[in-house]
Amino acid sequence: MHIPDGYLSPSTCGVMYAASAPVWYLSARKVSKTLTAKKVPLLSVFAAFSFVVMMFNVPVPGGTTAHAVGGTLMAIVLGPWAATIGVSIALLVQAIFFGDGGILTYGANCFNMAIVLPFVGYFVYWLTSRGAEPGSGRQWLAIALGSYAGINAAAFCAALELGIQPLLFHTANGTPLYCPFNLSQTIPAMMIAHLTIAGIAEVIATEGVLAFTRRSLHLGLNTDIGKKEVTA
Protein backbone atom coordinates (compact mmCIF):
# COMPACT_ATOMS: atom_id res chain seq x y z
CA MET A 1 0.00 0.00 0.00
CA HIS A 2 3.11 2.23 -0.08
CA ILE A 3 2.52 4.26 -3.24
CA PRO A 4 5.91 4.92 -4.89
CA ASP A 5 6.86 8.23 -6.49
CA GLY A 6 5.66 8.52 -10.07
CA TYR A 7 2.37 6.69 -9.52
CA LEU A 8 0.48 9.85 -8.53
CA SER A 9 0.63 13.19 -10.33
CA PRO A 10 2.40 16.00 -8.45
CA SER A 11 -0.98 17.75 -8.12
CA THR A 12 -2.54 14.66 -6.52
CA CYS A 13 0.45 14.50 -4.17
CA GLY A 14 -0.10 18.15 -3.27
CA VAL A 15 -3.78 17.56 -2.55
CA MET A 16 -2.92 14.59 -0.34
CA TYR A 17 -0.31 16.57 1.60
CA ALA A 18 -2.93 19.29 2.05
CA ALA A 19 -5.44 16.71 3.30
CA SER A 20 -2.98 15.21 5.77
CA ALA A 21 -1.50 18.46 7.09
CA PRO A 22 -4.44 19.56 9.27
CA VAL A 23 -4.70 16.09 10.80
CA TRP A 24 -0.96 16.10 11.58
CA TYR A 25 -1.38 19.53 13.17
CA LEU A 26 -4.37 18.44 15.26
CA SER A 27 -2.62 15.21 16.25
CA ALA A 28 0.45 17.12 17.39
CA ARG A 29 -1.74 19.47 19.41
CA LYS A 30 -3.82 16.70 20.96
CA VAL A 31 -0.82 14.55 21.75
CA SER A 32 1.28 17.42 23.12
CA LYS A 33 -1.51 18.13 25.61
CA THR A 34 -1.76 14.57 26.83
CA LEU A 35 1.57 12.92 26.08
CA THR A 36 3.67 12.26 29.14
CA ALA A 37 7.33 11.28 29.08
CA LYS A 38 6.12 7.88 30.27
CA LYS A 39 4.01 7.39 27.16
CA VAL A 40 6.76 8.28 24.68
CA PRO A 41 8.45 4.84 24.91
CA LEU A 42 5.05 3.22 24.40
CA LEU A 43 4.50 5.29 21.26
CA SER A 44 7.94 4.34 19.94
CA VAL A 45 7.50 0.63 20.64
CA PHE A 46 4.19 0.57 18.76
CA ALA A 47 5.58 2.66 15.90
CA ALA A 48 8.51 0.23 15.72
CA PHE A 49 6.06 -2.69 15.69
CA SER A 50 4.17 -1.05 12.83
CA PHE A 51 7.45 -0.67 10.94
CA VAL A 52 8.47 -4.29 11.42
CA VAL A 53 5.05 -5.82 10.79
CA MET A 54 4.97 -4.05 7.39
CA MET A 55 8.13 -6.02 6.47
CA PHE A 56 6.20 -9.29 6.73
CA ASN A 57 4.96 -9.52 3.17
CA VAL A 58 2.28 -12.10 2.63
CA PRO A 59 1.28 -13.49 -0.75
CA VAL A 60 -2.19 -12.43 -1.86
CA PRO A 61 -4.50 -13.66 -4.65
CA GLY A 62 -3.37 -12.24 -7.99
CA GLY A 63 0.32 -12.95 -7.48
CA THR A 64 1.29 -9.83 -5.58
CA THR A 65 1.96 -9.26 -1.87
CA ALA A 66 0.53 -7.18 0.97
CA HIS A 67 1.16 -6.73 4.68
CA ALA A 68 -0.40 -5.75 8.00
CA VAL A 69 0.07 -2.17 9.29
CA GLY A 70 -0.67 -2.23 13.02
CA GLY A 71 -2.41 1.14 12.92
CA THR A 72 -5.67 0.16 14.58
CA LEU A 73 -3.63 -1.56 17.29
CA MET A 74 -1.89 1.73 18.02
CA ALA A 75 -5.23 3.57 17.97
CA ILE A 76 -6.76 1.16 20.49
CA VAL A 77 -3.79 1.37 22.86
CA LEU A 78 -2.82 5.04 22.52
CA GLY A 79 -5.75 6.68 20.79
CA PRO A 80 -6.21 7.52 17.09
CA TRP A 81 -4.37 10.87 17.27
CA ALA A 82 -1.23 9.25 18.66
CA ALA A 83 -1.64 6.46 16.07
CA THR A 84 -1.52 9.06 13.29
CA ILE A 85 1.81 10.28 14.63
CA GLY A 86 3.17 6.77 15.24
CA VAL A 87 2.33 5.41 11.78
CA SER A 88 3.53 8.65 10.12
CA ILE A 89 6.92 8.19 11.80
CA ALA A 90 7.14 4.57 10.61
CA LEU A 91 6.19 5.64 7.07
CA LEU A 92 8.74 8.48 7.12
CA VAL A 93 11.56 6.11 8.04
CA GLN A 94 10.39 3.65 5.36
CA ALA A 95 10.28 6.33 2.65
CA ILE A 96 13.55 8.09 3.46
CA PHE A 97 15.79 5.21 4.45
CA PHE A 98 14.31 2.18 2.72
CA GLY A 99 12.67 3.63 -0.38
CA ASP A 100 9.36 2.02 0.60
CA GLY A 101 6.77 4.56 -0.48
CA GLY A 102 7.71 7.78 -2.23
CA ILE A 103 8.66 11.21 -0.98
CA LEU A 104 6.09 13.08 -3.09
CA THR A 105 3.53 10.40 -2.22
CA TYR A 106 4.33 10.50 1.51
CA GLY A 107 1.28 12.71 2.13
CA ALA A 108 -0.98 10.22 0.34
CA ASN A 109 0.54 7.22 2.09
CA CYS A 110 0.08 8.93 5.46
CA PHE A 111 -3.47 9.86 4.58
CA ASN A 112 -4.27 6.21 3.83
CA MET A 113 -2.29 4.33 6.46
CA ALA A 114 -1.71 6.88 9.24
CA ILE A 115 -5.04 8.74 9.16
CA VAL A 116 -7.86 6.78 7.48
CA LEU A 117 -6.64 3.43 8.82
CA PRO A 118 -6.41 4.20 12.56
CA PHE A 119 -9.47 6.49 12.62
CA VAL A 120 -11.76 4.08 10.77
CA GLY A 121 -10.34 1.17 12.77
CA TYR A 122 -10.79 2.97 16.06
CA PHE A 123 -14.29 4.18 15.18
CA VAL A 124 -15.49 0.68 14.25
CA TYR A 125 -13.86 -0.73 17.39
CA TRP A 126 -15.44 1.96 19.54
CA LEU A 127 -18.85 1.47 17.95
CA THR A 128 -18.89 -2.31 18.31
CA SER A 129 -17.23 -2.57 21.73
CA ARG A 130 -19.46 -0.08 23.56
CA GLY A 131 -20.68 -1.57 26.80
CA ALA A 132 -18.65 -4.75 26.33
CA GLU A 133 -16.93 -6.22 29.37
CA PRO A 134 -13.15 -5.69 29.25
CA GLY A 135 -11.59 -8.86 27.90
CA SER A 136 -14.97 -10.29 26.83
CA GLY A 137 -15.50 -12.17 23.60
CA ARG A 138 -17.43 -9.22 22.25
CA GLN A 139 -14.52 -6.88 22.88
CA TRP A 140 -12.14 -9.20 21.03
CA LEU A 141 -14.65 -9.37 18.20
CA ALA A 142 -14.78 -5.57 18.14
CA ILE A 143 -10.98 -5.45 17.93
CA ALA A 144 -11.09 -7.84 14.96
CA LEU A 145 -13.81 -5.82 13.21
CA GLY A 146 -11.99 -2.54 13.82
CA SER A 147 -8.61 -3.68 12.56
CA TYR A 148 -10.18 -5.39 9.52
CA ALA A 149 -12.24 -2.30 8.64
CA GLY A 150 -9.29 0.04 9.15
CA ILE A 151 -6.86 -1.64 6.78
CA ASN A 152 -9.55 -2.14 4.14
CA ALA A 153 -10.62 1.50 4.29
CA ALA A 154 -6.97 2.48 3.78
CA ALA A 155 -6.59 0.08 0.84
CA PHE A 156 -9.76 1.51 -0.73
CA CYS A 157 -8.40 5.07 -0.47
CA ALA A 158 -5.12 3.98 -2.08
CA ALA A 159 -7.10 2.30 -4.87
CA LEU A 160 -9.07 5.53 -5.50
CA GLU A 161 -5.95 7.70 -5.56
CA LEU A 162 -4.24 5.32 -8.01
CA GLY A 163 -7.31 4.63 -10.11
CA ILE A 164 -8.18 8.26 -10.91
CA GLN A 165 -4.72 8.90 -12.39
CA PRO A 166 -5.32 7.57 -15.93
CA LEU A 167 -8.65 9.45 -16.09
CA LEU A 168 -7.12 12.78 -15.14
CA PHE A 169 -3.55 12.64 -16.39
CA HIS A 170 -2.68 11.35 -19.83
CA THR A 171 -0.93 12.47 -22.98
CA ALA A 172 -2.84 13.83 -25.98
CA ASN A 173 -3.19 10.31 -27.39
CA GLY A 174 -4.51 8.94 -24.10
CA THR A 175 -1.34 7.25 -22.79
CA PRO A 176 -1.36 7.46 -18.99
CA LEU A 177 1.31 9.70 -17.44
CA TYR A 178 1.28 8.17 -13.98
CA CYS A 179 -0.47 5.09 -12.59
CA PRO A 180 -1.76 3.41 -15.78
CA PHE A 181 -4.51 1.39 -14.09
CA ASN A 182 -8.05 2.71 -13.85
CA LEU A 183 -10.54 2.33 -11.01
CA SER A 184 -11.96 -0.91 -12.44
CA GLN A 185 -8.47 -2.41 -12.04
CA THR A 186 -7.17 -0.72 -8.89
CA ILE A 187 -10.23 -1.31 -6.71
CA PRO A 188 -10.49 -5.09 -7.28
CA ALA A 189 -6.72 -5.54 -7.03
CA MET A 190 -6.36 -3.63 -3.76
CA MET A 191 -9.58 -4.89 -2.21
CA ILE A 192 -9.08 -8.57 -3.02
CA ALA A 193 -5.61 -8.37 -1.47
CA HIS A 194 -6.84 -6.67 1.69
CA LEU A 195 -10.31 -8.15 2.14
CA THR A 196 -8.67 -11.56 2.17
CA ILE A 197 -5.11 -12.09 3.34
CA ALA A 198 -3.88 -8.66 4.46
CA GLY A 199 -7.07 -7.99 6.43
CA ILE A 200 -6.67 -11.29 8.25
CA ALA A 201 -2.97 -10.57 8.86
CA GLU A 202 -3.93 -7.22 10.41
CA VAL A 203 -6.53 -8.89 12.67
CA ILE A 204 -4.00 -11.52 13.81
CA ALA A 205 -1.31 -8.90 14.47
CA THR A 206 -3.70 -6.68 16.43
CA GLU A 207 -5.27 -9.44 18.52
CA GLY A 208 -1.91 -11.13 19.11
CA VAL A 209 -0.18 -8.02 20.39
CA LEU A 210 -3.17 -6.97 22.51
CA ALA A 211 -3.37 -10.42 24.11
CA PHE A 212 0.36 -10.18 24.84
CA THR A 213 0.27 -6.64 26.27
CA ARG A 214 -2.77 -7.40 28.39
CA ARG A 215 -1.06 -10.33 30.04
CA SER A 216 2.51 -9.11 30.29
CA LEU A 217 2.03 -5.38 30.72
CA HIS A 218 -1.39 -5.40 32.32
CA LEU A 219 -2.03 -2.77 29.75
CA GLY A 220 -5.74 -2.23 29.55
CA LEU A 221 -7.50 -1.61 26.31
CA ASN A 222 -8.44 2.01 25.73
CA THR A 223 -5.41 3.39 27.52
CA ASP A 224 -6.04 6.28 25.17
CA ILE A 225 -3.47 8.95 25.90
CA GLY A 226 -6.23 11.45 25.25
CA LYS A 227 -8.04 10.25 28.34
CA LYS A 228 -7.56 11.68 31.76
CA GLU A 229 -6.77 8.63 33.84
CA VAL A 230 -3.58 7.85 32.01
CA THR A 231 -2.35 11.42 31.70
CA ALA A 232 -2.31 12.17 35.41
Place this chain on the structure above:
Amino acid sequence: MKGIKKLWIGLGLLALVSPLGLLASNTAWGEWGSDELTKLLGYVPQGMTRFGDLWHAPFADYTVPRAGDRPGYILSALIGMALIVLITWLLGRLLTHGRSLSREEQGQ
Protein backbone atom coordinates in the same frame (compact mmCIF):
# COMPACT_ATOMS: atom_id res chain seq x y z
CA MET B 1 7.15 1.10 32.58
CA LYS B 2 9.23 -2.03 33.15
CA GLY B 3 7.07 -4.42 31.14
CA ILE B 4 7.86 -2.45 28.00
CA LYS B 5 11.13 -4.41 27.94
CA LYS B 6 9.13 -7.51 27.10
CA LEU B 7 7.68 -5.72 24.11
CA TRP B 8 11.16 -4.76 22.89
CA ILE B 9 12.32 -8.36 23.31
CA GLY B 10 9.31 -9.46 21.27
CA LEU B 11 10.17 -6.88 18.61
CA GLY B 12 13.78 -8.07 18.55
CA LEU B 13 12.53 -11.60 17.91
CA LEU B 14 10.26 -10.32 15.14
CA ALA B 15 13.27 -8.57 13.57
CA LEU B 16 15.22 -11.85 13.66
CA VAL B 17 12.46 -13.74 11.86
CA SER B 18 11.68 -10.84 9.50
CA PRO B 19 13.31 -12.66 6.53
CA LEU B 20 10.11 -14.74 6.54
CA GLY B 21 8.66 -11.64 4.89
CA LEU B 22 11.04 -12.28 1.98
CA LEU B 23 9.45 -15.65 1.21
CA ALA B 24 6.66 -13.83 -0.57
CA SER B 25 9.09 -12.25 -3.00
CA ASN B 26 6.60 -10.64 -5.36
CA THR B 27 6.12 -6.89 -5.33
CA ALA B 28 2.97 -5.49 -3.76
CA TRP B 29 0.27 -4.48 -6.22
CA GLY B 30 0.95 -1.01 -7.64
CA GLU B 31 4.48 -0.78 -6.25
CA TRP B 32 6.32 -2.03 -9.32
CA GLY B 33 9.58 -0.46 -10.42
CA SER B 34 10.30 0.48 -14.06
CA ASP B 35 11.72 -2.96 -14.97
CA GLU B 36 8.62 -4.73 -13.71
CA LEU B 37 6.35 -2.18 -15.40
CA THR B 38 8.08 -2.66 -18.73
CA LYS B 39 7.36 -6.38 -18.41
CA LEU B 40 3.75 -5.75 -17.36
CA LEU B 41 2.77 -2.97 -19.74
CA GLY B 42 5.45 -2.88 -22.38
CA TYR B 43 6.23 0.73 -21.49
CA VAL B 44 6.89 2.99 -18.52
CA PRO B 45 4.53 5.96 -18.15
CA GLN B 46 6.31 9.30 -18.66
CA GLY B 47 5.53 10.63 -15.21
CA MET B 48 7.05 7.58 -13.62
CA THR B 49 10.37 8.01 -15.39
CA ARG B 50 10.28 11.66 -14.37
CA PHE B 51 9.42 11.28 -10.70
CA GLY B 52 10.10 7.62 -9.94
CA ASP B 53 13.80 8.09 -9.26
CA LEU B 54 13.44 11.26 -7.26
CA TRP B 55 14.99 9.84 -4.14
CA HIS B 56 17.64 7.19 -3.63
CA ALA B 57 17.21 5.57 -0.25
CA PRO B 58 20.39 4.38 1.46
CA PHE B 59 18.87 0.97 2.24
CA ALA B 60 16.58 0.68 -0.80
CA ASP B 61 14.20 -2.28 -0.62
CA TYR B 62 15.48 -3.14 2.87
CA THR B 63 18.94 -4.12 1.65
CA VAL B 64 22.15 -3.15 3.39
CA PRO B 65 25.25 -2.65 1.23
CA ARG B 66 27.60 -5.63 1.39
CA ALA B 67 25.12 -7.68 3.46
CA GLY B 68 23.22 -10.60 1.98
CA ASP B 69 19.46 -10.55 1.46
CA ARG B 70 18.50 -12.09 4.76
CA PRO B 71 21.11 -10.46 7.04
CA GLY B 72 20.35 -7.18 5.24
CA TYR B 73 16.65 -7.57 5.95
CA ILE B 74 17.28 -8.21 9.65
CA LEU B 75 19.71 -5.27 9.82
CA SER B 76 17.12 -3.10 8.06
CA ALA B 77 14.53 -4.04 10.68
CA LEU B 78 16.97 -3.11 13.48
CA ILE B 79 18.11 0.13 11.79
CA GLY B 80 14.48 1.11 11.14
CA MET B 81 13.46 0.49 14.74
CA ALA B 82 16.45 2.46 16.04
CA LEU B 83 15.55 5.40 13.79
CA ILE B 84 11.94 5.26 14.97
CA VAL B 85 13.00 5.33 18.62
CA LEU B 86 15.22 8.33 17.90
CA ILE B 87 12.57 10.26 15.95
CA THR B 88 9.84 9.47 18.48
CA TRP B 89 12.10 10.58 21.33
CA LEU B 90 12.93 13.86 19.56
CA LEU B 91 9.30 14.48 18.66
CA GLY B 92 8.24 13.55 22.18
CA ARG B 93 10.62 16.14 23.61
CA LEU B 94 9.37 18.73 21.14
CA LEU B 95 5.71 18.02 21.86
CA THR B 96 5.96 17.78 25.61
CA HIS B 97 8.48 20.65 25.96
CA GLY B 98 9.93 18.68 28.87
CA ARG B 99 6.76 19.65 30.72
CA SER B 100 5.41 16.20 31.44
CA LEU B 101 8.81 15.05 32.61
CA SER B 102 8.79 17.38 35.58
CA ARG B 103 5.09 16.82 36.19
CA GLU B 104 5.64 13.11 36.25
CA GLU B 105 8.56 13.44 38.63
CA GLN B 106 6.45 15.57 40.93
CA GLY B 107 3.71 12.95 40.85
CA GLN B 108 6.03 10.16 41.90
